Amino acid sequence: MLKYIIKRVLWMIPLLIGISLISFFIMHLAPGDITSNETAFNPKASEESRQKLREMYNLDKPVIVQYGLWLKRLATLDFGKSFASHQKPVFWQTTDKDGNVTKGLIQEALPITLMINLLGLAITLILAIPLGIIAARKYQGWQDRSITLFNFVGFSIPGFWLSLLLMYWLGVVNNWFPISGLHSLNYESLDTWGKIKDSLSHLFLPVVIPSITGLAGITLFVKNGMLDVLHQDYITTARAKGLNEHKVIYTHALRNALLPLITIIGLSIPGLIGGSVIAETIFAIPGMGKLFYDAVLMRDFPVVMGILTIGSALTLLGNLLADLMYAWADPRVRRGVVKG
């Protein structure tokens, strides 16, 4: 098992280099660089100053040389500094000679996005699993039909539209929830319970809306997995030996029906890290999606590369983790892994 893990982790290194190389070249295929931002069209801003910036950031060198420089820095785990945010470090904080700590862009954005998406995933799972079970048990009954209908409505509604409607209804008309942002302006002066309440109320809409729209897929997976399992021989056996229905469903059927979910969760890891541009923009959340989108528009290459590299590394790790979880949950897979 350990050998397997080590092998997988070592494999990630050439994979990551390949990913970064391709990303780097694709990024440079897009026309423009950091100097084609807002000041590119300010008649007061001279072309010489833009040329100076290009030299400062090595943008005047051939792409392959720039990649080499980037890779060389990365070898020391230095993701460089952002062009567009006053040279903030891309990944992790740095301390200058006077002891001023400057936080990294990803360091600030990743926890926010992770928290929102993990909460959202948790809510989705918490709702989807029981709904899927009910839909499978009452297959083609009214419960099944109404769950399916609800799911598909949720799935089909554009998230940004639902967000704006709910922001209007819950925030403007009723003043029950804050409309945007992560904290109230007086957050600092609140007590601990007040802070928790404040954070939860700000998180409510950004967490709940994507989980509603994301409910459909997972519910269907649970339902179909459950339906498959319920037709298996061992369920018939369990029923034949007189186990009560509750035990049949929750002990025998559900464990097997949930196995595919591990894969689904594994696959959702890039999304968990990546965040959503639209949701983060609408709700004014400084997360990863917004960071990446802005970096692309500004041609802030170190940030784009930092997010892509760290994102792919975390994705690869996530996939490994999902495989391991699968092996842990399913003895059939485990045997294959140990042998391999």
Add this chain to the structure above:
Amino acid sequence: MTNSFSGLSKSASIVLVTFIIAACGSSDNSPSADLDLGKNYPSESGGTLISAMTGEPSGLISMIAGESASSAISSNIFNSLLKYDKNLELEGDLVTSWEISSDQKTITFKLKPNLKWADNQPLTSADVLFTWQAVTDEKTASPYASDFQLVKKAETPDPLTFTVTYEQAYAPALDSWAGLQILPKHLLQGQDLHTTSFARNPVGSHYYKLDRWTHGENLKLSRNPNSVLGQAKIDQLITRIIPDNSAQFLELMADNIDYMGLDPIKFSRIIPARPELQQKLALYKELGNSYTYMGFNLKHKPFDDVRVRHAINYAIDKQEIIDGVYLGLGINIASPYKPGTRWSNPALTPYPYDPAKARALLKEAGFADTDGDGILDRDGKPFAFEIVTNQNKEREKSAVLIQRRLKDIGIDVKIRAIEWASFISRFIKTGDFDVVVLGWGLGLDPDQFNIWHSSQQAPGQFNFIGYNNPVVDKLLEQGRLELDPDKRMKIYHEFARTLLQDSPIIYLSAGYGLTAIHKRVKGIDDPAPPAGIGHNSQDWYIPQPLRRNEISQ
């Protein structure tokens, strides 16, 4: 393992319910609705003004940051030597007076006595000299350096005097000193301006100082007790970062922000249609220093022919664009200057909409529809071109209206709208375009050398349409050398007249800047003076009874 999943769904619902209960019940932060917003309240200090911006500043040293988000905040923190008064005439900001030598090459600034930085250190001419050195330094890549590189010699004979000497007289110099924010030498000496933490933790001299900058969320400014211009009325300025315009508007409706810039639809349709919004929001419109235009690539045929340019100018109905795209909230212009200011030539009138004249001019230029397909042609080639613009809704819509009007007179137009950075590098820098729809946002000085002078056509420079007119070149050069405002005015009136006649671009419209401000904010000049409603924001005040009761610290 028995029952664990049914247990799970039970605990799940408990978690969810707790979440919802905890999340509900946010405080009621608006003052009671029955307060009379229209009443006259005496001016008093205190209160908090909350606004929003779509992008976060990269840093607060605006000569390095370059973007408007940065200067919007930093202009509350730093002073310049000069500033514009409400009628857009220069007056002293840090200086009491300035003097121009008889050869017009040397300017002597006299600083106000006893100036202090927010950290109690004295502000002297050494700081001014330091700022000039910083902006012109080899290692500094400031987009605004070029004006200051023209200074041949800068000196500080005493702590209150700062003199600059130019190689030759440079009329835009005074405007440039009104734009350069003076930085404290004692905090920045020996630091790299591109990386210094000062950019996120600035110390200035103006009405406000930065209290706290919560990354991605807000910037809080509070009154600077050492302010060199006396005290502002409002205690605290909070700027929230809300990237989405609709979300900003919802926050405005919910009374969580006090003002925001509006688009024409919100200004003239949405707010007037809702009595509850009309009751609490005051609407302001003011002309900005910007305009939208359609520019020809003068190096491409047939746009090198002035008759063709005139024809297209006559064929476009500008009022239709103003009404359709800006809902009437714009004006038709005839010179590249803000109407009503000294530099705008009142004798000029825009080209009227006259399709018959357009057809006649095109015929004169040799265009005719010889194959009967409805499109004019010349030498066997149909008159067809592409309008390129960036992804800006107003520009795209304007292009569509132009497309239709030009089809009427037999010109086949296609439109392409692409993302900004690609637009700049792929089309503007390479000069690989026929026609663009774009806008210029201009400073207050009339000098437009960089945009129109024939020497400014290299890739990355601003005369990308390739305009080359010796008369205009001459006028632009004269305008830079003439420091007398009245003589200068004549030069730029003549420049604008030539430009209009030559029609290298077609002025489409100058849109109004539209703002909604909560009526709790008092002391705003309406109608706005030439400098705009923000010119006296230090005198804005929020009467005690109208303040929010939420933010007390």
